[in-house]
Amino acid sequence: MRVVKSVIQIYQPVSELLSLMEIFKEMVNDCIKTGLENNITSLKSLSNKSYHILEKYDALSYYKLTAISSAVGILRNYRKAQRKNKETKRPYLRKLKLVSCYGLKIESGNLVIPTTKEPIIIPLNGHTKRTLSGYTIRSFSLTPRTASICYAKNINQIKPTGVIGIDRNLNNVTCVDNKLNKNIYKFDKITIMKREYKETKSHLKRNDYRIRTLIYTKYGRRQKRRTVQIFHNASKKIVENAKETNSAIVMERLTGIRKLYKKGNRQGKNYRFTLNSWSFAELQRQIKYKADWEGIPVLYVNPRGTSSNCSKCGSRVIEWADRMVSCNNCGMALDRDVNAAMNIMLKGASWLDADGISKEAMNRNIMTQAMICRVNPQRR
Numbered sequence: 001m002r003v004v005k006s007v008i009q010i011y012q013p014v015s016e017l018l019s020l021m022e023i024f025k026e027m028v029n030d031c032i033k034t035g036l037e038n039n040i041t042s043l044k045s046l047s048n049k050s051y052h053i054l055e056k057y058d059a060l061s062y063y064k065l066t067a068i069s070s071a072v073g074i075l076r077n078y079r080k081a082q083r084k085n086k087e088t089k090r091p092y093l094r095k096l097k098l099v100s101c102y103g104l105k106i107e108s109g110n111l112v113i114p115t116t117k118e119p120i121i122i123p124l125n126g127h128t129k130r131t132l133s134g135y136t137i138r139s140f141s142l143t144p145r146t147a148s149i150c151y152a153k154n155i156n157q158i159k160p161t162g163v164i165g166i167d168r169n170l171n172n173v174t175c176v177d178n179k180l181n182k183n184i185y186k187f188d189k190i191t192i193m194k195r196e197y198k199e200t201k202s203h204l205k206r207n208d209y210r211i212r213t214l215i216y217t218k219y220g221r222r223q224k225r226r227t228v229q230i231f232h233n234a235s236k237k238i239v240e241n242a243k244e245t246n247s248a249i250v251m252e253r254l255t256g257i258r259k260l261y262k263k264g265n266r267q268g269k270n271y272r273f274t275l276n277s278w279s280f281a282e283l284q285r286q287i288k289y290k291a292d293w294e295g296i297p298v299l300y301v302n303p304r305g306t307s308s309n310c311s312k313c314g315s316r317v318i319e320w321a322d323r324m325v326s327c328n329n330c331g332m333a334l335d336r337d338v339n340a341a342m343n344i345m346l347k348g349a350s351w352l353d354a355d356g357i358s359k360e361a362m363n364r365n366i367m368t369q370a371m372i373c374r375v376n377p378q379r380r
């Protein structure tokens, strides 16, 4: 299996590079135009139709090919949005960029970008050089401010002997493995921080959209950077733990969360704010790519019933105190989040049975604990 990661650095573009980006943008827009006129979204037919149109541009054929594939991506997203009946504008690439996966190399610490004339050289900083050393470089993507370089390695996925279930909540992430070890990473800081930023932004009195955009962008960026950093700490530890215990990672398949907290759903403003500012996908994204890099399998399971059913017998649970749940059927009493994480872990374990993790190992581990879990909890 090939896994890919990327590293980003900030740089100063030379004027030749900016004009190359301008050419690239025009080529992409020409391809989009051809695609729309002929109603094409496949790479092959768009290449056939538009390659000769791109002949007038003074650029290497590398960039013509990547311009076509960039256009295909944009056209596909446009079609997808149209199918969902979203409001769509005619697609057009506005930002300057340059993408390529051909002909690039790193020579004595510089990224060398081939052109029709002299190659353009971007000096790489120490961090980028250290990150890239020892890996094969796949592609680069440049904007006038940042250079992002993709690197790859081949890895064999591990055969897991355990499972870790991960339940993501508003204020924490709870991990439970098949030996029932618990790990809880708290995110109270994020919730508090988001409230603080909201408060800061509310002091803005002037109702001028230009200033409002400026201030909101500034605080939005700062808030995002701080949140992402906290997630990185947690996701790193989760993946390290999975690697040590040779476990697969199981998470909920979360879709349509934003739909639940829309205006008009009869929920309070503050409640909607809290749940809509919940960055549920970011942590999953980080765990997924970090786990892929280590060859750890990641599974997504249906979240249905994970927080409302008992992890021991499958009956419905009752929440009786602050985030504590109990089951009337078997008398289990547990933390709400731990119960949910256990349900996710068990769902994942029953999936993994087929390949990899052996059922005996699974059952034995759980039997040794006070808690005896059914492998496949079902709703009654």
Ligand SMILES: [Zn+2]
Pocket (backbone or CB within 6 Å): 310, 311, 312, 313, 314, 315, 327, 328, 329, 330, 331, 332
């Ligand atoms: Zn029960």
